[in-house]
Amino acid sequence: MKIEFLNQPVTSIQTDLLVLGHYSENTKPQGKLADVDQALDGAISDLIQQGEITGKAKETTLIHTFGKISAKRILVIGLGEKDAFDQDMVREIAAVAVKTAIKVKAKKVASCPFGIKHPNIHEHHVTHSFAEGAHLAHYRFDGYSSKKEEQHQVELIQLIAEEVSDELKYGIECGTAYALGTNLARDLVNTPGNKMTPTHMAEKAIEIARRYGMEYEILERDEMERLGMGGLLAVAQGSEQPPKMIVLKYRGREQWDDVLGFVGKGLTFDTGGISLKPGANMDEMKMDMGGGAAVLGAMEAIGRLRPKVNVVAVIPSTENMPSGKAYKPGDVIKTMSGKTIEVLNTDAEGRLILSDGITYAKHLGASRIIDLATLTGAVLIALGDVTTAAMTNNEEFLADFMKSAKKAGEKVWQLPTFDEYKEQIKSQIADLKNTGGRLAGSITAALFVGAFAEETPWIHLDIAGTAWSNKETATTQKGGTGVMVRSLVQIAKHYGKYGMR
Ligand code: BES
Numbered sequence: 001m002k003i004e005f006l007n008q009p010v011t012s013i014q015t016d017l018l019v020l021g022h023y024s025e026n027t028k029p030q031g032k033l034a035d036v037d038q039a040l041d042g043a044i045s046d047l048i049q050q051g052e053i054t055g056k057a058k059e060t061t062l063i064h065t066f067g068k069i070s071a072k073r074i075l076v077i078g079l080g081e082k083d084a085f086d087q088d089m090v091r092e093i094a095a096v097a098v099k100t101a102i103k104v105k106a107k108k109v110a111s112c113p114f115g116i117k118h119p120n121i122h123e124h125h126v127t128h129s130f131a132e133g134a135h136l137a138h139y140r141f142d143g144y145s146s147k148k149e150e151q152h153q154v155e156l157i158q159l160i161a162e163e164v165s166d167e168l169k170y171g172i173e174c175g176t177a178y179a180l181g182t183n184l185a186r187d188l189v190n191t192p193g194n195k196m197t198p199t200h201m202a203e204k205a206i207e208i209a210r211r212y213g214m215e216y217e218i219l220e221r222d223e224m225e226r227l228g229m230g231g232l233l234a235v236a237q238g239s240e241q242p243p244k245m246i247v248l249k250y251r252g253r254e255q256w257d258d259v260l261g262f263v264g265k266g267l268t269f270d271t272g273g274i275s276l277k278p279g280a281n282m283d284e285m286k287m288d289m290g291g292g293a294a295v296l297g298a299m300e301a302i303g304r305l306r307p308k309v310n311v312v313a314v315i316p317s318t319e320n321m322p323s324g325k326a327y328k329p330g331d332v333i334k335t336m337s338g339k340t341i342e343v344l345n346t347d348a349e350g351r352l353i354l355s356d357g358i359t360y361a362k363h364l365g366a367s368r369i370i371d372l373a374t375l376t377g378a379v380l381i382a383l384g385d386v387t388t389a390a391m392t393n394n395e396e397f398l399a400d401f402m403k404s405a406k407k408a409g410e411k412v413w414q415l416p417t418f419d420e421y422k423e424q425i426k427s428q429i430a431d432l433k434n435t436g437g438r439l440a441g442s443i444t445a446a447l448f449v450g451a452f453a454e455e456t457p458w459i460h461l462d463i464a465g466t467a468w469s470n471k472e473t474a475t476t477q478k479g480g481t482g483v484m485v486r487s488l489v490q491i492a493k494h495y496g497k498y499g500m501r
């Protein structure tokens with residue numbers, strides 16, 4: 001799908017779908033919608049009078065033009081109140097426009113639903129959010145049906161603008177990068193476990209590295225053994241699939257000094273291992289590499305946008321399977337950090353592979369670390385599928401991240417990490433145990449992971465509730481959501497602009 005600019009009177013634009021907007025306080029069509037209204041002999045004024053077009057946010061009214069203007073159809077989208085209009089609304093509206101275009105099989109869309117200039121929003125943020133919403137809405141997973149239905153493609157979106165600046169164009173580039181990174185993460189999550197193996201995940205990472213000239217490193221089992229990565233190795237023991245420690249390095253600065261570390265859980269299928277999960281909905285556990293997928297999606301966008309920041313991406317990847325070789329409850333293992341762990345439940349495997357992921361990220365020079373993981377069912381009880389949970393050992397770092405997430409339009413909420421909770425993961429016979437009981441399950445899981453970050457500023461994002469969705473919205477499909485890709489890219493861009501100190 002291409003997005004370009006167009007400067008032409010609105011009534012002469014040849015397109016399948018012309019998308020225009022209407023604020024809820026307006027009693028008459030304004031601007032371009034007024035021009036169209038005139039050409040249609042007041043048809044739109046009539047619909048407003050009759051209360052069919054109210055301007056309520058995201059309301060849609062489809063009007064056929066029967067040759068009265070060059071556009072085949074007009075979509076009037078409600079913009080809500082002008083004062084409340086913001087970047088998030090632009091993203092939603094672009095998404096609604098694209099979903100409608102798909103429904104009516106429009107190939108060419110022209111739009112300027114709110115004017116490129118709006119007092120609340122910087123103009124390059126308008127084009128950013130528009131491009132982002134459009135590409136997010138256009139996403140569909142290809143699937144594997146033998147009788148493939150052709151999926152309708154919107155080929156071109158023309159944004160109507162009188163003047164085109166480099167800033168406006170950069171906005172489109174950014175929005176496109178954020179969305180295509182997110183869509184890449186969605187593809188990885190939606191790919192079933194028999195295809196999305198650790199080996200395949202590593203191949204996908206190498207593709208990104210090659211596309212953008214990044215360095216990469218894939219550690220195999222023997223190298224993990226040499227480095228003492230007992231956490232990842234223990235989880236991988238029961239699987240026929242070889243584990244991989246996937247590393248990408250993006251150099252945005254001369255010196256490899258300030259380095260942002262992204263560590264993503266790449267558990268390509270979680271059966272629970274010997275502590276086997278119940279059968280119902282176990283298929284959804286193909287999404288247990290959602291953290292790793294978000295990291296790869298972010299690296300794709302970072303490769304496109306080239307911010308002036310160093311980033312190291314680390315993805316410990318394996319399956320968690322029961323077998324005669326599998327690790328067992330009661331086992332004690334030693335991680336790369338030297339810390340020992342008593343395994344009480346083999347289904348609490350994410351924190352074990354992340355322990356080595358975080359230690360390795362530090363070893364590679366990460367000076368701030370964000371880890372992302374579909375880590376606990378408990379986070380679904382706490383925050384549902386709406387909000388990602390964040391925990392940290394450094395409030396300033398989290399404040400930067402929260403701002404970035406807000407800008408990116410992703411919902412994040414902090415949970416506490418008070419020392420009292422650490423009691424729950426102390427073991428009698430090792431440094432830590434891998435379960436902390438029923439109470440505060442997301443927090444004790446985070447603190448377990450944080451024990452390996454030690455003094456390095458660290459944020460943990462539990463995306464078990466948000467990486468997967470069972471409903472469709474304007475910007476998402478059912479399945480993998482690609483959550484947190486945009487927030488990661490946003491904070492990388494922030495540090496690229498303002499530095500990390
Ligand atoms: N991958 C799961 C967490 C999960 C649950 C992700 C639901 C997505 C949706 C994780 O490995 C897990 O099994 N966690 C256990 C930990 C427990 C055994 C301490 C859990 O949350 O039940």
Ligand code: MN
Binds near residue numbers: 346347
């Ligand atoms: Mn598990």
Ligand code: ZN
Binds near residue numbers: 270288350374
């Ligand atoms: Zn898991």
